[in-house]
Amino acid sequence: MRIAVLADAASVHTQRWVQGLVDRGFLVSVWSEREWPGDAPVAVYRLKSGSWTRMRWADSVGRLRDSVGAFRPDIVHAHYVSRYGLWAAWLGRRWPRVFSVWGADVEVFPQAHGGLNRYLLRAILAQPDRITASSRYLAEVTRQYTSKPVTVVPFGIDRTRFRPKPPNRGPLRWVINKALEPVYGIDVALEAWARVPRDRIWEGQILGTGTEKARLERLAVSLGVADRIHWRGPVAPADLPEVLAWADLGIYPSRRESFGVAPLEMQALGRAVMAHRVGGLPEVIRSDVTGYLIEPGDLEDWVRHLTAAADDPEAVRRLGQNGPDWVAERYDFQHNVDQMVAVYEAVLKRGDRV
Incomplete structure (x- = not known):
């Protein structure tokens, strides 16, 4: 499976999701407004952001469509919907899309600029074939802005790194x-x-x-x-x-x-x-x-x-x-990767796009 990830490459959460997919043998590329610190395990393409003019918007979206198209993904997965979900929305329905809400993108973003951001968030969440959230609480918040089902896929712990330690002593x-x-x-x-x-x-x-x-x-x-x-x-x-x-x-x-x-x-x-x-x-x-x-x-x-x-x-x-x-x-992260892969597979089934 070829997965185009639109997300903040500087975030450790993005890095862990990408590495988890790579470890399963999937071919992944990342599109991000920020650089991946150090050596990335996959190709990372920079998205240009900042002040927008109509010409610059058309150029940036065109470049994104061309580079994602050259990658030939089976799935486009956008993390943090008010930013990267917007980028993925501009791609259109050429590829199946999964959007993952992270928190402030649905908790804080809709409260700014009056009703404009709420309208924009609803428009973004109308785009994907599947929506995921890391908690039941976050799924409930997200459902205020979409009638689509929201699948809970936690962001768990790497238990090979965070292993039980002996209890301390003293104060x-x-x-x-x-x-x-x-x-x-x-x-x-x-x-x-x-x-x-x-x-x-x-x-x-x-x-x-x-x-x-x-x-x-x-x-x-x-x-x-x-x-x-x-x-x-x-x-x-x-x-x-x-x-x-x-x-x-x-x-x-x-x-x-x-x-x-x-x-x-x-x-x-x-x-x-x-x-x-x-x-x-x-x-x-x-x-x-x-x-x-x-x-x-x-x-x-x-x-x-x-x-x-x-x-x-x-x-x-x-x-x-x-x-x-x-x-x-x-909250074992390996199980959570299995859950996300199951979301991808469901989207790719014939007739399963919404």
């Missing part, structure tokens, strides 16, 4: 592995830890970077918790499992979350998680079995759970041991 250690952006609510975690009694012993690491980094660092100082938190910065993918396994608990006070790859990585390692009950997070965390779910806006509940975790880190570690089986049963 509680926690980690946040999300971009330092307002949507991920890292300020909520800092506020909650500041209210945990000072005599509790704990240590935290915050990974990654983002536009909120300086503000969050200042907030940690003003709250009196900076001396217990290490700002680790970006972590290479190869090092991530070991860095995460340092902690006993992953913390995710997101204000919006369409799925939840980060907490799944922690659970696959045998680590407990604590998160807001929002978006797709309740689907990927088994409450009181692999972690804890807290209602958004309930800071006192965060304080109560964090205090209990610091008081009894062994209870947190016991909870974490339930995570690997939970992930293996539902």
Whole structure:
């Protein structure tokens, strides 16, 4: 099978889907507005974006049609519908098309520019033969803009990399592995830890970077918790499992979350998680079995759970041991690739296009 992927080549999610398909023996090429970092395992073609004139639009679409046509795909698969779904819509119905929604493309995009973006999203979602989403929550959001069926295909975990690790010992250690952006609510975690009694012993690491980094660092100082938190910065993918396994608990006070790859990585390692009950997070965390779910806006509940975790880190570690089986049963990435291939095969059946 020949698969033309229209997606952000700089995204690790795109890279994992492409590699998963290549490993199955499929011939894949990628069309992207950004470059693939390092050596790509497939051909990557750059799409030109930016300010549009009618001439430039016609030229860019023409080039896309010509290059995709030269590849002769069996399937065109666009990831992130408000951007790459639009590119794929311009291709027309020459090839069967699968569109995958990722999150902000259906959660945030329709809310901008009044009703214009909602109209545009509906028009885009009218194009594909099949639509997929990574969670039941995201599928429900997507159904607000289309009458077509939406198939749930999770974005699971590479369990060859994220394997169970032995439990830690000693005082509680926690980690946040999300971009330092307002949507991920890292300020909520800092506020909650500041209210945990000072005599509790704990240590935290915050990974990654983002536009909120300086503000969050200042907030940690003003709250009196900076001396217990290490700002680790970006972590290479190869090092991530070991860095995460340092902690006993992953913390995710997101204000919006369409799925939840980060907490799944922690659970696959045998680590407990604590998160807001929002978006797709309740689907990927088994409450009181692999972690804890807290209602958004309930800071006192965060304080109560964090205090209990610091008081009894062994209870947190016991909870974490339930995570690997939970992930293996539902969120193994190899199984998710099988699910996506089944979507492709269904589309290619005679008369199955919609």
